[in-house]
Structure formats: structure tokens, C-alpha cells
Amino acid sequence: MSPTLAVVVKLVSIIALMLTNGVFMIYLLRKVLGHLHIRLGPMHVGPHGILQTMNDVIKLLTKEDLTPRLADKALFFLAPMIVFVPSFMAYLALPFSDTLKATSLETGLLFTFAVLSVVPIGILLAGWSSGNKWGLLGGMRSAAMQIAYEVPLLLSALPVVMLAGTTDLGGIVDAQAGTWLSVIPRWFITNPLIWPTFLIFVIASLIEVNQTPFDMSEAESELVAGFGADYSAMKFGLIYLSEFSNTFVMSALGVTLFFGGWLVPWIPMSWYEAVPVLAPTVFMLKTYLGIVLMWWIRGTYPRVRIDQLMDLGWKRLIPAALVMIVLTGVVDKLIVPLFNGAVSW
């Protein structure tokens, strides 16, 4: 396969994955939330409503694409793409298995965080350009939030990087192979030193994916629909596809950093080669477990206020993350070597 063709195939596969994933996730979200709320979710289009999302996609595609009279037309058009493209790019470095990944980036973790941090800029633009005051408020909230959570999110990934010794996502997974005392998988989550870090990561990633305890930029009961108030048809579709895609990416990152990525404990490495679909399946299952966990929180919790979020981000998460980095460094580089390799992470 020529290199150009390979790139095209990879990009098309990512888009296909993103779309099918999005469609499935929307259906799953409705069902999960439905059952959390003692109702059924979609039931009418297809058996158990499985075609409901397809129906909605067709609806979005055929709807009239409205641009408000007061909108800044160029930016209004551009904003959904600025939201969508980084979400798409975030898939590039994700390792679905040892071999199944679009690209093997030395700086995969940084790259993923970097592209994801562009999304709020798109949301700010979307809110600002739609010429709607609620949209503007939503966009501003999004921009203010971004700084408060991007920093702790990145900082909370650093202890993992320190333990793994690499920012390549594939390398981080490899560092989690094997078991302790041939029972406990050597995933970073089984390391008590990482637990506070994981908590910070979970909170920061909930803010990143814009979901209920932290859905301030949308905040239906306060800002009507926030930045998305004036979007219709497929522009709306792109923004929400990106939101779902970010949920997937954040969950996948969590799985990669803390839960051993595509690894299954207790099985020999040769099995992955013998059954090529094993690793990606495991990875997807773990990721979806993380997604359902996020939605569980989404279906239960009320929303925090914007200043409370700022407090949480600046006064709690960032100092805590910094402390954890120092602590991890001290334990990993000073205390562990004292035991002379008898215990290694």
C-alpha cells in the first residue's frame, strides 16, 4: 500500500469510526439515561428504538440550515468545524491495539490534549458569532472554564507519564503489561499512588466533555442552550457529534492511562497476535464502561455553579495535581530505588 493511500484509508476509517460511534453513543446515552430515570428511552423506531438515532441523523441532514440575521456569518459557519476537526484529530494517536492505531506519535498524549484544547475556542466562537446573548454567555463560560480544567487535566496525566517514562500512548499501555505477584494486573490504577491522580483526571475530564455536573456552557436551565442555541441542522449535528466524540476520546484516554488500554491481564502476549480483534474489542469495552460511568454521573448530579467550578479548578485540582506530581516523583525516583528494584512499578 502506498503511503498516501494508507493515510487516506486511516483518515476514512477514523471518520467512519467517529460517525458510527457517535450514532451508537447517542442511542446508548438515551437508553442509559432512560433506564436511570425509570423510563424506557427510544422505543418506536426499530426494535427497542435502535434506529432512532439514524432517524435523527437523517432529520438533521435534511433540516433547513438557518443562520440568524444577527450572526457573524463567516464565524458562525466556521465555528462548528473548529469544534469538529480537533475532535477528529484526537483519534489519531489513540492505540486501539499494538498495531491498530492511525499513527504512533512520540508525543501522543500531549498531541491529544493539545488538539482537544482547541474545541473550547470553537465553542466560544459559536456562542459569540451567533449574535445571541445566551450564546455569548455560554461561550464565555466555556472559555473561562477551559483554563480552569485544562491545566489540572494535563497535570493529572503527568504522574502516569513519569511512571511509564514516555508520552507515547502505545508506550504507556506497554508499561502496564504484566501482573504483580501474578495476580494483580500492573495497570496504573492498581497503584495506590495514582488513585488521587485518577480522581483529578476523572473530574477534569468530566469538565472537558461538558457533561452535567459541569455542563455550564450549555446549562439548559440557565442559558437556554448556551452556545448552541442558534445552531440548527447539521451544524448542530457537528457540534454534538464532536461532544460525543470527545466523551469517547476522554474515556479512551482514561482507559489508556490508568486501565491498561487494550491489555487483558493474565493472558500471554501471543494471544493478541493469534486473535487480532481481541485487543480492539477489549479497548472498546473498557472505553464504553468509562462512558457509561460518565453518563451515570450525568444522569444523577445537579450542576455546579460557574464560580464553584473555578474554585474547584484553581484552588483544589491544580494544587492537588502539582502535589501528586512531586509525590510521584519522590516515591518513584527516590524511595523505590532504595529497595533496589525489589519492588518496581
Add this chain to the structure above:
Amino acid sequence: MSDARDDIVTVGLLAEGMHDPGVPPAGIRRAPTGVDDLATEHLIVNMGPQHPSTHGVLRMLVELDGEEVKNAEVTLGYLHRGIEKLAEHRRFDALGTLMDRGDYVSGIMGETAVALAVEQLMEIEVPRRARWIRVMMAELNRIATHLLWYGTMGLDTGAMGPFLYAMRDRESLLDILEAVSGARMMFNYVRPGGVVADLPVSIEAKIREFCDAFDTYVDEHDAILAGNEIFQARLDGIGVIDAEMALAFGLTGPNLRASGVDFDLRKRRPYDAYDEMIFDVPLGVTGDAMDRFSVRMEEMRQSSRIIRQCIEGMPEGGYTAKVPKVLKPPAGEVYASVESARGEVGIHLVTDGGTSPYRMHYHGPSLYALQALEDLMPGYLLADGCIMIGSADIMLGEVDR
């Protein structure tokens, strides 16, 4: 920029000399040349009448500095139907239908207010059983009303689950109310002289079943919101109404009791069979949103307690007094009030000896709570404003009449 003004109707705030955001006020340059020259303006947003957390068709003009509310002005009248005027052309036994459409989720209590007024004018002695049925229905209705408030309170804070859990319980309540009165919300069940029909057979079992289930559910409801740290952080210290302010604004009902004022018409001026019931009146301490929340949650428990007493001790007898087909109270004037789920619902009837009132005044509690909101909101964030509207439990059908 003139288009930008389309969504701001120049009433109230703007008319009072606040500058229009579309036109820069004199002395402020449009294009700043440096940071020192940056001019900031307050943003005026039109909250409602289609805003999701204004609980109906409330419209507020809110002046924002960033997210902080600087000024709020309530605009009323989007649901005005002229109930007081319509009442002048209704027969006395049909006034209840109008009250159902006033506060449209606690109809039984509104109907009772009208019925009490007509009974006082005509000096009708209501049979004991009818009074007990009224109390039981009113308390069932109170729980249904509070459950709706509870659910929307959850929605206001962004929690979707509690609403649907509340609706589950409310549905079974509405089923009971429907079995008794024939309608889910527009009951027209309480009539001058008693109630329109006796309790259906075997309804006691259904009600007891509901009470048993509800006593555990209400703790669940309490735990899922009040037990949540985020919810507490959102409500604590928000919208504090002290006793003095509450009295000054004429608040009644849970809003007043949350401020620590022990005033409940069911205790102070017992009507129907409330003097025979044993129940407590929960009081708040500080009068913040959390107190209003706790008071209403406790009221639901007390209502359940009253309902249990009603099914246990439901007296035998007629369900209505002997009243003429066409009610013709003597000329006079009367004020009767009941403790509705939201506060004092009062009916002032002036009659001229005819078959319909000469004038009916409908005193509803929500209007007063709404006026307090204007004073409460400045200084808080927009998100707190939504909490205040939710915790004040306003009912626009009753505000606008």
C-alpha cells in the same frame, strides 16, 4: 446595530434611563485605543417568557454584569385570562372550575377557598365526612404540587433524574385524584356544601398503598437532592428572605415558614377538618433556598401523615349538605382563605343576591413571592437567580390569573 435591539423591548429598565446597549452612551468611545479606554457595558437579557427555568410564562428583564445580576424586572401578564372578570358571569357552583385554572396544579385547594366563601355567605353546614374528604384530597393534592416543585427544583439545578422520580410518584397520586374526582388536574370536585361525589369503593386501599410507598420515596427524594453536596452548595445562603422581609412582602405558605414565621392557616384559622388533624408545621431558620427546600420536603411528610389519619378515621355520613340546585347567596361580602400548597389562597366575594358574584377577588401567594424575587436577585449570579425562582415555587397561572 439597530437590529440588535429587536429582542429588547424598551419597557421598564430601559425606560428608566438605563442606556440602550445598541447605542454607546455619550462619552464612551466605540473603538478603544488601549486597555484603559476599554468600555464595558451591562448586558440586558430577556429571560423568558420561553426560558426553560421560568416555570411557565414568566418574563424577566435581567441586567447582567458578566454573570452577576445587577437588576431584575419582572414582566407579568403572559397568562392573563381575566379569571376575576370571568367569575362575574359564572354560577356559584361553577367558580371552582376557574380556580382549577388559576393555580392549575393545586386545584382542590383553590376550589375549597371558593366553596368556603359561598358556604359562609349562605351559612351552609358542611357534613363532617365531606370536610374530611376535602382535607384528604387537599393533602393528596399538596403532595402532588410539592412533587412537581421538587422535580423542577432539580431541573433548575441541572439534575434531570429527580424530576422523573417525582413524576413517578405524582402519576400514582393523579391516578388516585382521578379515581375520586374524575379528572387529573381540573377537578371541580369541591363544591359549596361538600364535595361532588362520595369516595369510590376500595379507594382507601389505594391511598394507603400510596402512603406506604411514598413515605420511603420521600426520603429517597430528599437524599438524592439534599444529600448531594453540589446541590447543597447551590442552595445554601441563596436568596435569603428574613422574617421581616417575608412579612413586608406579604409572603405566605412555605416561603414564609422557611423564614421562621410560624403561620399556617391550617393551624391558625382551621377550616374544614384541620382542627381534628394532628400534624406539625415545619419551620426554617435562615430563610434561604435550602430552608425553603427542607420546609417543603417536610410538608410532604406531614401531608402523608394527615392523609393516613383521614383514611383511618374517615367518618360516615353524607358527602354534601342539602344545597339548592341554583345557589343564590344573600347580598353581602365575605373573605375566605385556605392554606394552599404555595400559601394563602383567599377569595373575596361580593354578592348582590344574584346567581353569580358581583365581584370576586382572587388572592394568590405566588404574586408576592415573585415581587420578592426582584429584590433578591441583584448581587447574585444568573444561575442563582434560577435557583431563587425555583425555590420560591411560583405558579404563573395564579400570578397572572
